[in-house]
Amino acid sequence: MINFTINGQNVTALKGETILQAARKAGFYIPTMCYLEKTTPCASCRLCVVETDKTDGFILSCQTPPTEGLAVTIDSDALKTERTNIMRLYNVNHPLECGVCDKSGACDLQNKTLEFGISSQHFSAKEQHRTIEHWGLINYDPSLCILCEKCVHVCNEIIGDDAIELKFGGYKSSVIPKNSDTLDCTFCGECIAVCPVGALVSSNFQYSANAWELTQIPATCAHCSAGCALTYEVRHTSNTVGAIPKIYRVTNDFEHTTLCGAGRFGFDFNVNGTKDPKMFAKAVAAIQSATAIRFSSLITNEEALILQKLKEKFGFKLYNEEARAYQQFMNAYGSMCGKTGCGGTLEAIKQSDAVILLGGRISSDNPAVRYAVTTAARHRGAKVMYMHPLEDELLQNVVTQYVKYEVGTEEGVVAMLAKTLLEGCDLSNEIREFLDELDEGYLCAESNVGDEEFSRIAKSSLRAKQKTLVIGSDLLSHKRAENIARLCALIEMYTDFSIVVVAPSVNTVGVSLICELDTDIGGANIVGYNAEGDFTMGSLGNPELLLPSLNSQEGTFVSMNAQVLPTNVAVGFDGYTLNDIANALGLNAQYTIDYTPQLPRDKGFNGTPFDDLGNFYTALGEDRRGYILKNTDVEINGVLEEINDLPEFNGTVVYRCNPINQFNGYTAQTKQLEKDATLRGSTQFAAAAKIADGDKIRIEFAKGVQERVFVIDSTLKGTVALVPTYDVALGSLGEQYRFEKVKIIKMGSES
Amino acid sequence: MHHEEVFTNRNVTESSAYYYVDIESYPTTGWDKFKQVVRRTFSGELFIGLWVVMREMIKFDIHTVQYPKEKLPLGPRYRAVHKLLRLWESGYERCIGCGLCEKICISDCIRMDTRIDENSRKEVTEYSINLGRCIFCGYCAEVCPELAIVHGPRYENASEQRAHFVIKDDMLTPLDLLKAGAQEEYPGFGAIIPGSDDAVKKTPLAY
Incomplete structure (x- = not known):
């Protein structure tokens, strides 16, 4: 705790807190234009300047931590003049188009201009020719941009796309796509959310409604299990189509939460019915x-x-079946460690120094996990170990170690991981014996993961204070899921890893807790609720x-x-x-x-x-949404089973994995989200399956047949192709093991 | 010097000028009623009225307004059915779709719809006023930053329905009228205050 004063009043700050954070907590107001709670300070607006007794001139409160006994002044006349001058500069040649601007009424620049009483322009600058950019779902108007850099910071530090950057050039500066002519990113739209002016806007929403006409409805995103907070903004449609209520856009409390593209742009999946x-x-x-x-x-x-x-x-x-797989996994987990739930959360991932991502393609399965991992990597320098048969290009900026294992060998990998991480822990004899008896040679050879890779994981996580193990949904639907769960439970019990299980759908967890589920054996007279029947x-x-x-x-x-x-x-x-x-x-x-x-x-x-139940974050970022489930105790009766022979998947193997921003039958219906329904694979896969880019193919699964177009994806490597699930069988992903050996036939070639 | 005004004592007293009118008692029998009707019908009062009409008719000094052929002149601030104006030079609609009229409307009778057009500009696709609800207060014209919506002088809005809508096409100056120079500017609600030009702060320009 550091004691200092603001305007003569005593204020305390925690270690690592800046003057601005301490001031806000204590209820002092320091104006800012570029500050974002969830990123490192952009320090571009310089509105947050303060004076102290120990420094000459002004300092930036957003990036300066206080020292013991410091006397800070936040509102002297000199500071007011400085801030007013900054606001004057912001308003130089800013287009006077508030009348049409989407941001009008909710604009930081408008608010601050009125706050500082800037009613006329004293300076001038030769106006540049600036063209409006159209980047797919996002439009960018450089003449409205105030270059606060918030968008660049979220894109780099939170999302991890690193898709935009600032082109420096004095008065000509603007935001540009990084290393590309047009914006090539996952279209999360977080840049739109943080933009304090109307420079970055949703192209679908632009000029369709004013901020004050929209009714804001706080809700929870229905697309993945992260359950992100979002706000549906609803207005009537035009008179010619009946003036019925319609969702115009989705916004989020961007200071404290982050949304992916599916949450932000995939909102128009509502249907309407009649009483028949x-x-x-x-x-x-x-x-x-x-x-x-x-x-x-x-x-x-x-x-x-x-x-x-x-x-x-x-x-x-x-x-x-999806929730039942999760239920069984968690029951097996609980039978080992005596708890109904895992200890890890998304917030814990953000605070971690070491993160292991195992068995799931999180950038498409659960973007919130990806953003949390990016945050940990960028803000805490976390070591990120990604273990999966398929490399993920979207994670390459944050992953410090990629461990490729063979398809189907997850049980062996988890066993070896448990053995590595539990090294030197105080274990019961039974468990010690189990781990000692593992046939390391066989497991390493079959899974194709070397000893040195495990020891590197051990080394990376050794020095970390906060560690998280993220279990992807490959493991939930694995045939040996229960034994995998028991091994994971060991890791959480005996090491300081906390575990996060990535449930496949929005309420898989809720269903698994509330319903007694039966094995799907089919039968007559089945009623399907958003499922076949x-x-x-x-x-x-x-x-x-x-x-x-x-x-x-x-x-x-x-x-x-x-x-x-x-x-x-x-x-x-x-x-x-x-x-x-x-x-x-x-x-x-x-x-x-x-x-x-x-x-x-x-x-x-x-x-x-x-x-x-609340559904909001406080101004200081405290989560007031609903409540946390009580983690109840269960009977410990789980017994580790011998590791089975590891299966082999040879030939043409596909991985059920949706493209970015697609999750289920709801996202498949939306207007704005890209609907890529192709089978995507590497050139190596194309050679193995004897197909070429653009071929129409038929994929024969154990259950069912699909017809798709094959597309070569240059970001993929290896012999596994990605097949989407959002557009078939009402879009469920986690019903069966996500890898499957299939037969691929080029259409037209069969006789 | 103190002066005390002397008021007439208007109180009803024994000595005041007030007296009770001697009202004839109402006829009760049928014969009496008949006699009263005959007396009133054939008295000369009818011809006094007819004479006044006759006299004025011969003078040819008639004040009757020949509505609907002829209408009374209206004051500049008269607020009747709205008009949407165009820019004189380009012929573009003045309305930029800011939505302030919709927001300020106290009877909530304006509804508009906008979209982004091919040139990345805001386009007003629909604009309607429910005249059944409009109270012609003039706020919309006053708040309009573009002098786009004004109150015109058309006050006839009788309709078969209570909710009579005017839509954009009804209110917008037709292009041919604009080209003929027939778009009228109205000096009333929402118009520029005389001397506005002098009040504008000039922005320095670098070129």
């Missing part, structure tokens, strides 16, 4: 006579509870009964951080809901959210009613 009593009666009858309900994890906790209650009442089965309902595909999509529902999700997060209705739905069906079947609740307090307490839910 005949179809409703058919749905009720179908459930009454059903042997099972198959459902996806794109569901709220409340609806999952309704399904569980209906199961208890009617005795049918509940099928959700004899009678289908939901909002994906062409269901017989339309039910609201996740942005037309209120309810809660459980994120991979074990946090119960509320979501709200962005646009209304006129048809029936699952709750209406449940009421017709003998349950009794006026609204779906009446089930929120009834979520099972033995699984860690605390019974808070929906309306009492």
Whole structure:
């Protein structure tokens, strides 16, 4: 703790905090234009200048930590003059187009100009010719840009795309794509979010509505298990199309949260239905006579509870293979370490010095994990070890060690990893014996990971203070998932690694806690809720009964951080809901959210009613969203099994992996997101499968056949190709092991 | 010098000039009622009125406004149905789609829709005013930064429906009228205040 004074008042700062941070905590106001809480200071605006008794002239409070006994002045006349002059310079030749600018009404420059009373221009500069850039989903107007560098900082430090940079040239300076003529990035749109003026805007939203016309609805993103906070901004459409409510854009609290492109641009997946009593009666009858309900994890906790209650009442089965795989993984994990949940969170990844990413392509599976890893690498210099059969070009800026293992050998890799990391730990004899008996030679040879690679991992993580192991969804759907889970549990129990399990879908975690799931053996009379079935309902595909999509529902999700997060209705739905069906079947609740307090307490839910759940961050960045699940104790009865023979995958192997910003049937429907449905592989894969770039091919899986176009992706290496899943079978990813040996036939060549 | 005004005592007293009107009692029988009707019908009062009309007709000094052929002159600040104006030189619409009129409208009767056009400029695609709700307060014209929406003098808006909409095409000056120089500027609500030019602060230019 450092004690110092601001304007004569005593203030304390934590070690590592800057004067600005301490001042904000203590409630002092220091104006800034370029400061972003989540990045390192840009230090470009110089509005945050302060005076101290120990320095001559002004210092920047955003990047200077206080020293003991320092006396800081934040609002002397000299400082006011300095800041006013800076604001005058910002306004030189700034286009007077607030009337049409999208940012008007929510613009930092507008606010500060009024705050400092800049009503006229005293300086002049010869105006440059500046052209408006169109970068796909993003438009950039350099004449509005104030060169605060926030966009460059988030892109580099948080996202990791490193796609834009500042072109220096005095008054000619502007933001340009890095090493490219046009913007080539993952289109997360975070640069749009942080832009304090209207320079970077969403091309789809630009000039379509004013900030003050939009109703802001705080919600939770429905695309992946990170459960990011977002705000749906809703307005009526034009009169000619009926003036109905529509989501115009998605924004986020960019000071404290980060959104990926799917969250920001993939919002228009809502459907609308009508009340058709005949179809409703058919749905009720179908459930009454059903042997099972198959459902996806794109569901709220409340609806999952309704399904569980209906199961208890009617005795049918509940099928959700993806959530069941997760459930089994976590049960096996719990049976070893005695806890229901893992200790790691996204926040913990950001604070880590060493991160191991194992068994998942996180840049497309879960961008929030990628951003957290990038943050750790950039801000803490974290060692990032990426273990996967496929290298990922998007991670190459942050990964310090890439470990390639053979497809299917995850169990062996995890066993070897456990052995490496548990070296020198105080273990029980049983575990020690198990690890000693591992056939290192066999495991290393089959997985193709050398001893020296494991020892390098051990060395990298040895000196780290905070460590995280990220378990990807390859491991959840692996045949030996349970043994892998037990081994992972050992790592969390005996080392200071905390574990983060990347659940595949938005509410996989919630479903696995609430529902008793059965093995999907098919059968007659299956009702599908956003899944295949004899009678289908939901909002994906062409269901017989339309039910609201996740942005037309209120309810809660459980994120991979074990946090119960509320979501709200962005646009209304006129048809029936699952709750209406449940009421017709003998349950009794006026609204779906009446089930929120009834979520099972033995699984860690605390019974808070929906309306009492917060969904925001405070000005200082404290998370006030929902609540954290209680990590409850379970019986320890797990026994490690012998490592099985490691399977071999030869020939043409594909990996179920969606392109960036695609996740499920919802993202597949959206207007703005790119829909790349091709099979992407390296030239090596093309040679092995005897196909060429642009060929129409037929892929024969163990279950089903797909027809796609093959495209050579120069960023890929090796003999595994990426096949998307968002556009088939209602878009679920995690139902089966993600690698599969397939037969690929060039269309037209078969006789 | 103290002066005390002397007021007439208007209170009703015994000695004041007030008296009770001797109101004839209402006829009660049928015969009495009949006699009253005959007396009133054939008295000369009817012809006094007819004479006044006749006299004025012969004088040919008629003040009647021949509405709807003829209308009374309106004051410059009269606020009737809105007009959207164009720029004189280029013929472009003056409206930039800032949405201030929509925001300020206290009866919430203006609705507009905008989009980005091919030249990356904001284009107003729809503009409508619900005259059934409009109270003709003039705020929209006053807030408009471009003198684009003004109140014209057309006050006839009788309609078959309560909610009578005017849409953009109804309000916007047609191009042929503009070219003929027939677009009118209205000096009332939203117009430039006389002497505005002198109040503008000049920005130094480097070229």
